[in-house]
Amino acid sequence: MSGILLADDEPAFQRLTGAWLRGLGHDVRVVGDGDAARAAFAEAPADLVLLDLAMPPHHDPEAGLALIASFAPAPVIVMTGHADHALALKAIDAGAWDFLAKPVDPDILRIVVARAMERAGLARELAALKARDTGAEDMGLIGTTPVMAALRDLIRRVAPTRLPVLVLGPSGTGKELVARALHYASPRADRKLVPVHCGAIPPELLESELFGHLKGSFTGATSDRPGLVETAAGGTLFLDEIGEMPAVMQVKLLRFLADGSFQPVGARAPRAADVRIVAATHRDLAACVADGSFREDLYYRLKGVVLRTPSLDERPGDVPLLASVFLRRASNGMGQFTPDALGWLTTRRWPGNVRELRAAVECAAALAPQSATGVDVGATDLAFAVGDPVADLPTIGTPQTLEEEIAALEYRRITETLARTGHNHTHTARHLGLSRVGLLKKLDRMGLR
Incomplete structure (x- = not known):
């Protein structure tokens, strides 16, 4: 039927x-x-x-x-x-x-x-x-630390519901990736996911972009145009940087969240659309409510469920795995880090979070020398990519003894193999010639479980 x-x-x-x-x-x-x-x-x-x-x-x-x-x-x-x-x-x-x-x-x-x-x-x-086979890792939510495991678990539990979701976290931590993971793990996966950046659209145009307009409703409106809400009907509307939304639009969005109705610019009658709302911001919305820049009633409408994306400072153990994945993509699987590069990656802070790390690896991969086995990315390449001084590089995480050299090589081989197998422990152990128990012991020792 x-x-x-x-x-x-x-x-x-x-x-x-x-x-x-x-x-x-x-x-x-x-x-x-x-x-x-x-x-x-x-x-x-x-x-x-x-x-x-x-x-x-x-x-x-x-x-x-x-x-x-x-x-x-x-x-x-x-x-x-x-x-x-x-x-x-x-x-x-x-x-x-x-x-x-x-x-x-x-x-x-x-x-x-x-x-x-x-x-x-x-x-x-x-x-x-796509919804079944595209796991959180493929959506960019890569990581083995407990905080990332907890985030993926929450996404799996929240996705099948109709609840609105508010995603909070610093810039560059993957808030849009969380929205995509929620959409593709939900019953709405066969419908559209429509993203809109609330701070990138001029305030006077935001209403028309969201709710559409009728022909002649304003200068330049030469035909009827559906808004993003109608485009997302049956699917998910992702409101990125909701904290940037003007006060007048907050009122109109509140009405839509209350009963699913909206009114295009120039229309006399309201319309309806079944849309799931996922909103995100790097701002402290509770503080914005306190200072009057964000409506309290809208805040509580949006926070049906609150998900938080952690900064890299909260999950430093994921840096080598993330970097290995980004390098593999940037080099078509033909790149590797030198031991000093892995040491540098794990000791540096990443205030720009995953976005900064990815940009640094992609830039370093483009600059690094080619070898018979592919691209060899060193600490100097990475430091140059992010504009850090290179004078101190020999002392930053560089192995000095044979034992340190072997440990660095082992660490690199394990993290790269984990990345290639999608963090499948059984496949990783087979590729490395280890037993699964032996691999898990090494992961525990390295802080990678």
Whole structure:
């Protein structure tokens, strides 16, 4: 049984086409105007939308074209009695999957619907596979320290719920990666994740970006435009740096969080969208509430669940593993750190957190000398990449004795192999010629478990 939303204002067409599609085994919902179609899809997204372009309240194909984006990611088959080549091109350009002229030939409709439903099914399977196979580590939440294990565990527990999530943490600690992990581990994984940086959009444009606008609502509004809330319908809206949101927009967002309704700029009637909100900020929102720059009621609406991304200072044991992963990606698997580089990485503080570490490794990999085995990244390369002085490098974590040299080599081999195997202990032990128990003992000794 497959879900189809049929949006058409002709009662005879509704009755005959709806009955015919149900006879083919489809579950069909029928609506008679554009606003009802948008509301029905927001309430329960369909697998396929059959859309008449000239429906109430506008009876204008251009208004129908503006509706198409509201039904993403479902394929939309446009139907109209005002068919011409130019209109068909406009419909495809607006995101329609196919275009049919009325009166619709039943055999053609059957074939087009079957192909569209097959496409929708493949998209769902792909999203399900992505959600199942893309673990937190692949989303960038790499680390073996207890604080990272606890964060991944919370994500797995919170993702299936409908609760809003507030992600707090310093800049560069992966707050957007947490939002992505939440989305792809949730039942909404086959829908869109729509990110918006609240501080990057001018305050006077933020309302239109979030909630959309109607044609003529302000200078330059030459057509209806859906907002990011409608684009994210059925999925997740990630509000990055929510602490930068202007006070007037905080009020409008509060209303949307309260009942799921919003009003595009220039619209007279509210609309609805089923969207999960994940917000993030590096600010202390409790302090912002205390000084009056952030609404207290919005703060408590957003913090259904609070997740905190730790700084690298809180998980220094993850630095070698993170650096090894970034080097492997930057060098297509053909890079390695010298022993002095590993020592330098673990003794330096990283105030820019994971973002700074990744940039340093990528830059060093581009500058480091090539060898027969690939790129050899040394401490000098890393120090140059971040602009640190290099005069003291020989004394920073550089092995001085044979025992230290062997320990550094062992540490490097283990961390690099862990990174290659996705931190699978059994596979790592096999690659290194160790027993699993022997590997775990070494990890305990090195502080890597």
